[in-house]
Amino acid sequence: xxxxxxxxxMKKQExxxxxxxxxxxxxxxxxxxxxxxPGKRIQKSSESxxxxxxxxxxxxxxxxxxxxxxxxxxxxxxxxxx
Amino acid sequence: MRILLMGNPNVGKSVVxxxxxxxxxxxxNYPGTTVxxxxxxxxxxxxxxxxxxxxxxxxxxxxxKAEEIACRMLEEASDNVIVINIVDATNLERSLNLTLQxxxxxxxxxxxxxxxxxxxHIGVHIDAEKLEQILGVPCVPTVAVTxxxxxxxxERLSEARESDYEYGEDEKWHEIGxxxxxxxxxxxxxxxxxEMLADASVKPFPGALIAxxxxxxxxxxxxxxxxxxxxxxxxxVFEGLWAPVMLRxxxxxxxxxxxxxxxxxxLVDGEIDFGQSFGLLTTGLFVPFAAVLPYVFAxxxxxxxxxxxxxxxxxxxxxxxxxxxxxxxxMAVVPMLLGLGCNVPGALSTRIMESRKERFIAGTLMxxxxxxxxxxSMIVGLAGKHGARSxxxxxxxxxxxxILLGRLLERFIRGESPEILMDVxxxxxxxxxxxLKKMWMxxxxxxxxxxxxxxxxxxxxxxxxxxxxxxxxxxxxAVVITGILGLPKEAVGGLVVGFLRKDVAVGMLAPLHLSVKxxxxxxxxxxxxxxxxxxxxxxxxxxxxxxxxxxxxIMVISALVVGGFLNLIL
Numbered sequence: 001x002x003x004x005x006x007x008x009x010m011k012k013q014e015x016x017x018x019x020x021x022x023x024x025x026x027x028x029x030x031x032x033x034x035x036x037x038p039g040k041r042i043q044k045s046s047e048s049x050x051x052x053x054x055x056x057x058x059x060x061x062x063x064x065x066x067x068x069x070x071x072x073x074x075x076x077x078x079x080x081x082x
Numbered sequence: 083m084r085i086l087l088m089g090n091p092n093v094g095k096s097v098v099x100x101x102x103x104x105x106x107x108x109x110x111n112y113p114g115t116t117v118x119x120x121x122x123x124x125x126x127x128x129x130x131x132x133x134x135x136x137x138x139x140x141x142x143x144x145x146x147k148a149e150e151i152a153c154r155m156l157e158e159a160s161d162n163v164i165v166i167n168i169v170d171a172t173n174l175e176r177s178l179n180l181t182l183q184x185x186x187x188x189x190x191x192x193x194x195x196x197x198x199x200x201x202x203h204i205g206v207h208i209d210a211e212k213l214e215q216i217l218g219v220p221c222v223p224t225v226a227v228t229x230x231x232x233x234x235x236x237e238r239l240s241e242a243r244e245s246d247y248e249y250g251e252d253e254k255w256h257e258i259g260x261x262x263x264x265x266x267x268x269x270x271x272x273x274x275x276x277e278m279l280a281d282a283s284v285k286p287f288p289g290a291l292i293a294x295x296x297x298x299x300x301x302x303x304x305x306x307x308x309x310x311x312x313x314x315x316x317x318x319v320f321e322g323l324w325a326p327v328m329l330r331x332x333x334x335x336x337x338x339x340x341x342x343x344x345x346x347x348x349l350v351d352g353e354i355d356f357g358q359s360f361g362l363l364t365t366g367l368f369v370p371f372a373a374v375l376p377y378v379f380a381x382x383x384x385x386x387x388x389x390x391x392x393x394x395x396x397x398x399x400x401x402x403x404x405x406x407x408x409x410x411x412x413m414a415v416v417p418m419l420l421g422l423g424c425n426v427p428g429a430l431s432t433r434i435m436e437s438r439k440e441r442f443i444a445g446t447l448m449x450x451x452x453x454x455x456x457x458x459s460m461i462v463g464l465a466g467k468h469g470a471r472s473x474x475x476x477x478x479x480x481x482x483x484x485i486l487l488g489r490l491l492e493r494f495i496r497g498e499s500p501e502i503l504m505d506v507x508x509x510x511x512x513x514x515x516x517x518l519k520k521m522w523m524x525x526x527x528x529x530x531x532x533x534x535x536x537x538x539x540x541x542x543x544x545x546x547x548x549x550x551x552x553x554x555x556x557x558x559x560a561v562v563i564t565g566i567l568g569l570p571k572e573a574v575g576g577l578v579v580g581f582l583r584k585d586v587a588v589g590m591l592a593p594l595h596l597s598v599k600x601x602x603x604x605x606x607x608x609x610x611x612x613x614x615x616x617x618x619x620x621x622x623x624x625x626x627x628x629x630x631x632x633x634x635x636i637m638v639i640s641a642l643v644v645g646g647f648l649n650l651i652l
Contacts, residue, residue, distance in 0.1 A: 012285075030503055035175060046289075052286075053399050059175060061172075061505060064398075064412070064502055065501075066503060
């Protein structure tokens with residue numbers, strides 16, 4: 001059974017597939033434009049303290065996403081455990 | 083005929099533009115370098131063709147002011163237009179989103195696959211011919227920084243055509259996925275050292291340490307080069323070569339009189355004092371060339387390197403949380419850093435911020451708390467002789483005001499402060515040719531902007547003094563100047579000239595023999611109370627007259643409050 005979590009809950013270097021973006025059309029479109037949309041494989045590359053931005057790798061790009069937006073991106077982890 | 087260069091941010095549109103037209107535009111390695119369009123011309127088959135470098139946009143639905151400009155330019159394009167759509171070959175999939183939207187507009191188009199070399203390095207291989215067949219428009223691979231493929235691009239402009247490519251809006255991404263699947267092949271590769279560094283520099287640890295290291299190093303490099311150039315080139319040239327010429331001129335003019343004072347200025351103990359004489363040919367030339375230019379040169383050397391390497395967006399991520407406290411997000415480091423060079427480009431670059439609230443806060447904070455390099459170098463020259471005892475309170479106060487005022491604006495300015503969402507470009511080794519060109523352009527712009535205003539400032543000082551206007555304002559404003567700020571009445575001259583040019587204004591404090599405390603108050607107030615006229619004009623355009631009036635009120639009030647406070651506690 002694969003696990004769905006928020007992007008903000010992913011651990012660094014963990015990989016997964018975006019399953020849903022919980023947000024309005026504007027936010028969805030802006031994320032899409034940077035290559036982040038349901039079905040895309042991503043890898044979380046960093047996070048910061050104090051609810052700072054999360055960065056992910058998608059295809060050959062690295063994208064920084066504000067904490068609030070990142071918490072509305074749901075990801076299915078590659079591994080089922082934890 | 084007109085050509086529009088369009089594409090996502092940071093794919094190299096401006097580099098292609100300057101390759102095609104030879105026109106000078108600033109290029110960097112971060113999204114949002116170009117916030118305004120630039121026109122250039124080139125000859126194609128004997129015909130003069132206008133080419134426009136358009137700000138980058140991810141889609142034809144704009145999300146910030148720079149993107150709005152891009153979309154409006156496409157809307158306004160007449161029949162006789164060709165769009166060159168530049169895409170990032172290393173990120174073909176997401177680039178094609180804009181490409182399909184452009185194809186749908188049915189404008190004649192050529193597709194450029196830029197960063198072709200980088201794509202090869204990371205194992206991305208694109209079949210340009212197949213892509214051409216699918217999309218129905220010419221596709222040309224290029225490496226714009228070296229000029230590879232640009233000739234081919236120009237040759238193929240005549241083949242630009244409207245595509246008849248059809249797709250349903252709902253299946254857009256599916257469609258794009260299919261195209262990419264057909265034309266792109268990826269060979270396996272390992273993480274490069276650059277990518278490892280890229281990850282390391284955005285993590286709180288060791289990213290914050292790296293940032294502090296880089297900023298300290300940058301500061302040290304600027305100080306060393308700036309001081310070195312002033313001490314070894316600027317001052318020797320003026321003192322050794324120019325001073326004798328001026329003394330000669332002084333005696334030719336009879337050593338006194340209005341014309342003498344205007345050109346040569348007042349002699350101090352029978353000698354030229356380039357800091358205090360205040361003649362057009364003495365202080366008027368010394369300030370821009372010998373006192374300010376060395377620091378401006380050193381600053382842009384460091385800034386250009388940070389821009390071209392791709393470090394700025396990393397700094398933006400690290401500072402994002404702090405920036406949110408003042409109602410901005412990380413990318414607001416760009417206007418602040420550019421403003422440190424000159425407030426004018428700083429004010430323009432607020433266009434990369436999404437909301438009106440952010441643009442207002444960024445513009446206002448920059449104008450109030452970020453002194454330009456011309457002003458910094460004069461402050462260092464004047465107050466630096468007391469060392470950290472005066473410099474630390476000056477710049478420390480500005481920093482504290484930046485935070486406190488930012489907190490207040492964040493709370494009281496209505497509107498939204500969106501979160502950061504930004505492409506983080508890979509680290510790149512700055513291309514030497516582009517780097518040198520950018521340095522030259524910035525130095526040239528500085529001289530072109532600064533010299534007329536400095537000379538006008540010096541001229542105005544002389545005229546207003548001889549008419550007694552400044553003395554009059556001094557009497558009238560004595561309550562504020564002496565009462566609140568604790569400065570001598572004569573300091574009003576600096577405040578008057580500060581509207582024109584901050585470096586001259588700081589220079590006018592030199593003959594007043596201020597105490598350390600007065601120096602601190604004067605330098606802080608001169609930075610805060612109003613931007614120079616060039617910045618003011620740009621800010622009116624960017625914020626609108628009403629918001630600018632609001633900003634101006636905030637400037638004057640906060641300058642008086644902070645200046646009065648410093649006068650009380652120091």
